[in-house]
Amino acid sequence: MNSSDFPNDSRENRRINTDGEAIDALFMATEEAVTRDFLSGFQNQDVEMEERKSTEADVVKTGSDYWRDYEVKRNFKAAKHFALELHSDLKIVEKTEEEVEEEVIRDEDKSEFRKAKESIKKRRQEISTTSDMEIDLNVRRKAPSLVELSARVLAQNFLAIKSLKLVPDHLRKKLSYLVSGLGEFDTRLMELLIEDSPSEICAKNCVQLVEDDLVKIFCDCDRVSLKVLILDLCGRSMTDYTINQFFKRAPNGFPSLTTLSLQGAFCLTDNALLLISKSSPLLQYINLTECSLLTYRALRILADKFGSTLRGLSIGGCQGIKKHKGFSSSLYKFEKLNYLSVAGLVSVNDGVVRSFFMFRSSILTDLSLANCNEVTDECMWHIGRYCKKLEALDITDLDKLTDKSLEFITEGCRYLKSLKLTSNRFSDECIAAFLEVSGGSLRELCLNKVRDVGPETAFSLAKVCKMLQFLDLSWCRRLKEDDLRRILRCCSSLQSLKLFGWTQVEDTYLEELSRSDVHITGLKLTSLYAHLDNFYPSVGAKFF
């Protein structure tokens, strides 16, 4: 693209020299249109989706024409405002957000979400307490599998294992996770896991490993057949020294590696990541959660190396990735992401992710924005608008979200299977309306510390969520025993229920619950550490 095609930006008096700058300028130009769209909801979706697909091509083809038109329009607008200021008796009457919104609703048919909300308001009188709702205690409880039982005993006695030869990868993985859970994962077990050329090495708790252990393990394993490498909590051992030593001994690295998880590798630097990425050309999924030494440069390295191939990226909790203009453009380079986690990043706000959602999120299935405190309703609007295939969404602890956000998600994301709303301020009616429209496909729902959750939500849960397997209602203190009865009676697929902070359950009912088929944690029935279970898959768990 020739820089001479573009006129000077009158605000900054400089030429646009790179593609990145051209893209940034394009986003600035479309910002007004986006804001206008944000107010008018979901009008003309299909047309705009088509337009969006051709936008980038148009910019390349008709760059100069576009900018010339843009300049003319902007100058005209400025002149108009100046003229009206001179003749102040002619006042511009602009409609407020509410008026625009009302007009849209009047003109178009009401959305499903709004219809659901209205029907919820009407049904309030109908919801009565139901003492007849008993749990069916004659349900056939499924016995734990023999694989599960024997794996547990094996994990407790893993020191006696001499060899894991001929044990298939998925059983090694299960055993590894169980031993990791006991906090006893050591070098010896790691050596057992790497023998016999496995295609997967999975270790969820590498706290006890040191640098030399890791170098030895990397060098001894069959790197050609290795496709999945999970070394979580390897902070002590995953250092520059380890990586450099390994590449001195094995310059080819990991030629077949497709999945890499180094969660909690707090000594991992940008340079080490560069070496790893150079040696793993086939990487598709990478988890760098809580790698606190990484900076925005790490994201740029990944974007340059795997921009067109990476399918899963987790950089949640990488506090070294601060606000930087390169963050947005690097994120934009990932063309094929199915999974993205930017949980807890201070640098993430509506502006940063807007460009990504507008042009790159059509195939996104799993997204985590947990604890990104700058994210607002506008971001949720973009998610609803562009992330049509979203299946798992984590919006834990986002203070600035209102009921509008849940409406946007309801209208846009029709395939949601997992939703985490922990510590948000959504109203009871709003959550109930969401469930009425989208609850049928949900497998997992987390409403932990959503204070307003009440009988409306419980009623909708019981009525619609027949596929729900995991439910967290911890600290939802407006719910009563009858609501719980209704949920347990009607949610036929429910496997696990969390009820931490529930003091509103009578002892007699507790006894009934202990015989139900649902795995309940958080009441008097369970130990203090019961919340540390593996029942609740995190967003992106299927990738790592």
Place this chain on the structure above:
Amino acid sequence: MRETVKLISMEGFEFVIDREAAMVSQTIRSMLTSPGGFSESKDGVVTFPDISTTILEKICQYFYWSLQYSRGKETEFHIEPELTLELMMAANYLHT
């Protein structure tokens, strides 16, 4: 009279158990119920050339324990540590 099936171990030991108990295993269920005139479904005899007698005995015990469990009698199923690795492999093959 209750229907039974015969499971034969690597060493040739025979375990005659209720068909319902054997059906706890998805693999055995497929062998006994699949159409196509397989010898297992005709004769009700399944041979396991890779599963030792000790392990097959434990598996048969598990089948009955599993039935009891699903009927509400929730007891603990004890597994000797020295059997676990081989038992896990066999259970994986039998889909139990």
